[in-house]
Amino acid sequence: MAQLRAGIVGAGIAGASCAGTLAAAGWDVEVFEQAPTAGGRIFTQQLNTGWAMMGSPFISAKREPFRSQLRDWVRQGWLVPLRGNVWLGRAADAWAHTQLKNHYTLQIEPAQLMQHLLGTARLHTQTRVATLQPRTIILENGQTMGNYDCVICSVPAPQAIPMLDALPRLRERLVDVRYRPVWSFLMRWEGGPAVDVIQFDDHLLKLAVRQTAGGEGLWMVHSSNEFAETYLEASAMEACTRGASALMGLLGLPWPVEVEASHLWRHAQPEGSIGGFWLGDRENRVALIGDGIAGTGVERAWESGVRLAQSLVQAKAELTNCPVDLDVDQFVS
Ligand SMILES: Cc1cc2nc3c(=O)[nH]c(=O)nc-3n(C[C@H](O)[C@H](O)[C@H](O)COP(=O)(O)OP(=O)(O)OC[C@H]3O[C@@H](n4cnc5c(N)ncnc54)[C@H](O)[C@@H]3O)c2cc1C
Structure with a gap:
């Protein structure tokens, strides 16, 4: 046949x-x-200093057979469990600590x-x-x-x-x-919280994840869907300025927050x-x-x-x- x-x-x-x-x-x-x-x-972005995630930052498995698949990828060294500290919260003075469970991140591109x-x-x-x-x-x-x-x-x-x-x-x-959009930024700053993941309870920004393969102080920051809908047709420069300013407000950071890359996901996740x-x-x-x-x-x-x-x-x-x-x-x- x-x-x-x-x-x-x-x-x-x-x-x-x-x-x-x-x-x-x-x-x-x-x-x-x-x-x-x-x-x-x-998706990863190539940088002079290495590489960084720009799309889905985590891979997690709720059930079989994907659980076994992830265990196999961990054995191969392609994925590691993310056990870092997570900050959850709304403002610099009102954060709760938690630990991520069952979240993995890529070690290879x-x-x-x-x-x-x-x-x-x-x-x-x-x-x-x-x-x-x-x-x-x-x-x-x-x-x-x-x-x-x-x-x-x-x-x-x-x-x-x-x-x-x-x-x-x-x-x-x-x-x-229907899919909703997300603006994704790579931002570098000094100081700030000594954690690996920050989940914002905020209408502008949703998440920041430390990017160790991209050098010191590099974070991937995801906007909220509402932010991306507001700045869907904006220039990358405008979206970056708005995103950096929102982040500085939330973390109480002084200038400079450098935005090294940005990407608009028009179809980030289906509703x-x-x-x-x-x-x-x-x-x-x-x-x-x-x-x-x-x-x-x-x-x-x-x-x-x-x-x-x-x-x-x-x-x-x-x-x-x-x-x-x-x-x-x-x-x-
Ligand atoms: C910012 C963001 C954060 C996310 N966070 C998470 C998370 O934490 N956890 C989680 O589980 N998921 C997360 N997701 C969702 C997850 O990434 C997706 O659900 C999953 O990767 C979808 O895979 P897919 O193969 O269905 O589609 P895609 O990954 O979109 O693959 C489709 C492919 O088709 C190609 N393509 C499109 N049109 C054409 C064409 N005309 N010709 C040829 N090729 C074409 C595209 O280039 C793309 O490579 C996130 C997504 C985004 C964007």
């Missing part, structure tokens, strides 16, 4: 985990990623972790997908990649919708999935999700995965990719001489 083929759009945790699981089961898998490296919202996940799947970076059609991926450069047994789209819902004109049943299911792990159009051999389908967070995105791949592999096992069929309960009708 001919080797089964999958084409996957997006090399975030969902796309990479799906690709690697299929490839390990003998599928021929190609992944198309628009960015220069894999990782998606698990996301692209390396994704490479491990991808296994033998072939990754094409800086390759943007324009449109999906039945069994077919059309790249932005006009190239048609076709005749897949399954096309899998693992990008945030607002980025998937424009690709799905030829697949209206899938597109219609995505229109109500709701479709539910289930994946959504498939059986007739057209196209399936959707990722946190817009399965729910926010790294764990749900990973599960979404693995569960779709397992369903596809299982379907092949049951239908030995037939083309693979997507036949779990997440079909559009």
